Amino acid sequence: MTVPLCIAQLNFVVGDLQGNARRIVDAAREAHARGARLLLTPELALCGYAAEDLFLRPAFIDACDDALKTVARETAGLSGLHIVVGHPARSSAAGSRTRSVAQPGLYNAASVICDGVVTHRYAKRELPNYQVFDERRYFAPGHTPCVFEVAGADGHKVRVGLLICEDAWFHAPAADAKAAGAELLVVINASPFHAGKGGEREATMRERVADVGLPLVYAHLVGGQDEIVFEGRSFALNADGSLAARAPSFAEALFDLTLGPQGLSGVLTPEGSLESDLWHALVLGVRDYIGKNGFPGALLGLSGGIDSALVLAIAVDALGADKVRAVMMPSPYTADISWIDARDMAARLGVRYDEISIRPEFEAFKASLAADFAGCKEDTTEENIQARIRGTLLMALSNKFGSIVLTTGNKSEMATGYCTLYGDMAGGFAVIKDVAKTLVFKLARWRNANDPYGTGANPIPDRIITRPPSAELRADQKDQDSLPEYDVLDAIIERYMENDMEPAQIVAAGYPKAAVDQVVRLIRINEYKRRQSPVGVRVTHRGFGKDWRYPITSKYRA
Numbered sequence: 001m002t003v004p005l006c007i008a009q010l011n012f013v014v015g016d017l018q019g020n021a022r023r024i025v026d027a028a029r030e031a032h033a034r035g036a037r038l039l040l041t042p043e044l045a046l047c048g049y050a051a052e053d054l055f056l057r058p059a060f061i062d063a064c065d066d067a068l069k070t071v072a073r074e075t076a077g078l079s080g081l082h083i084v085v086g087h088p089a090r091s092s093a094a095g096s097r098t099r100s101v102a103q104p105g106l107y108n109a110a111s112v113i114c115d116g117v118v119t120h121r122y123a124k125r126e127l128p129n130y131q132v133f134d135e136r137r138y139f140a141p142g143h144t145p146c147v148f149e150v151a152g153a154d155g156h157k158v159r160v161g162l163l164i165c166e167d168a169w170f171h172a173p174a175a176d177a178k179a180a181g182a183e184l185l186v187v188i189n190a191s192p193f194h195a196g197k198g199g200e201r202e203a204t205m206r207e208r209v210a211d212v213g214l215p216l217v218y219a220h221l222v223g224g225q226d227e228i229v230f231e232g233r234s235f236a237l238n239a240d241g242s243l244a245a246r247a248p249s250f251a252e253a254l255f256d257l258t259l260g261p262q263g264l265s266g267v268l269t270p271e272g273s274l275e276s277d278l279w280h281a282l283v284l285g286v287r288d289y290i291g292k293n294g295f296p297g298a299l300l301g302l303s304g305g306i307d308s309a310l311v312l313a314i315a316v317d318a319l320g321a322d323k324v325r326a327v328m329m330p331s332p333y334t335a336d337i338s339w340i341d342a343r344d345m346a347a348r349l350g351v352r353y354d355e356i357s358i359r360p361e362f363e364a365f366k367a368s369l370a371a372d373f374a375g376c377k378e379d380t381t382e383e384n385i386q387a388r389i390r391g392t393l394l395m396a397l398s399n400k401f402g403s404i405v406l407t408t409g410n411k412s413e414m415a416t417g418y419c420t421l422y423g424d425m426a427g428g429f430a431v432i433k434d435v436a437k438t439l440v441f442k443l444a445r446w447r448n449a450n451d452p453y454g455t456g457a458n459p460i461p462d463r464i465i466t467r468p469p470s471a472e473l474r475a476d477q478k479d480q481d482s483l484p485e486y487d488v489l490d491a492i493i494e495r496y497m498e499n500d501m502e503p504a505q506i507v508a509a510g511y512p513k514a515a516v517d518q519v520v521r522l523i524r525i526n527e528y529k530r531r532q533s534p535v536g537v538r539v540t541h542r543g544f545g546k547d548w549r550y551p552i553t554s555k556y557r558a
Contacts, residue, residue, distance in 0.1 A: 001261060004259075010045070038186075041085050126173065174208050177212075223284065225292075278439070306441065325397075415544070
């Protein structure tokens, strides 16, 4: 028995129904030409993942139905090829619709198309409703297994059990598929990336394989969608749990596999390091957010500090130097080395670089406010005025020329409010919003040692990495004047914000009570700022976005 399979690990666009259908058809034709008998597309590939409240619009579901018919019609001549297409589907008994709850009879589904006909349909049974997922808002669960036959080139048939993403994280759907006669499990997926998630998936699928004693093929989406990134990294496991094949991460691929007498086989792509995965995720997130939304390029304020340096390097890797502009906006407190290092980095990466002093505007603001501020000492008010002048200038350039402003604040700053509303938070996309400050330094060092996109080696001047961080909004300012040391700060944020540890537990783990109390208080009181921050790439298992939903107004203090 030999059955050639192919995974369409492709970058689909939410709402581009005809474009997505065309990509599936093209992939089917290519896979058929290679001899494949089964083509797997990712979860909800036809409409893109996740379409969110578009699922509540009847016209959108109608358009998805039409796109599925297009795929069936245009692949009718691909004799013997079974195509698994992910899409939303109504049941024949679908009832009335509402605009705020799951539609009765609307499923997260997959159809099997062969010779132009939908031969089987499966409805996802396990609907995730945690972290970034809201599937119970839109879909009703399925209840029955789906098993279909695929004939190999030699005429021998294999019975294939179909699952969708979360189904494979539970015992029952796989066990039911086996009980219905499945000899091979195939799982179509749209599983958001976070650091370490690839290993978690493979480990969980090994558990599933051990449960049922069947080989498994995991077909995964690749691409960025708003704050979420999908990294691809499709894979196959043999019945003994051994890894048979793995597709590249963060890249499109028509990934070929073969099911033979000895099991599954294919190319085995090596894993990347943590820093490598994070870098590629950030680059992909920036590229797709800007590209899919039609922005001609990006601009950012380049301060000579580590955060803006990292964002510039990511942007150039994502877009190319010709689509990135850096603007240095010195104030009276900007150190000479900041000018020098910003110029140096812009030259290394070959981006357009401009300098616009904010001194005249700063003095004008102070003069306008002099009467009201008479007798008051300078404080964060004057610091914030500088940040807001910079934000205004960047947004003016964005309005005039169309490029999106990339903000440069990191997760440590977002957590503690060490950022200025309508100032350095002003912009359209927050690239490192989910990257803690300690990780910012690690990524900068990794990028200086690696050139994954051929845009230039060692792009970040060493002094930017080694000098003490400073907002440079007052004389001799250092970040640690206001915050704990970053290794302590980030450890507390991880435990409290990402892992829901109580403050007392964090203190018991060895962190100073004063620092824990300070950080927890800052996280609590700055929710109003985060609600007004731009969307940004999610790279941890809990970021300040869809999976962080805390009230702004709350008296709870633990």
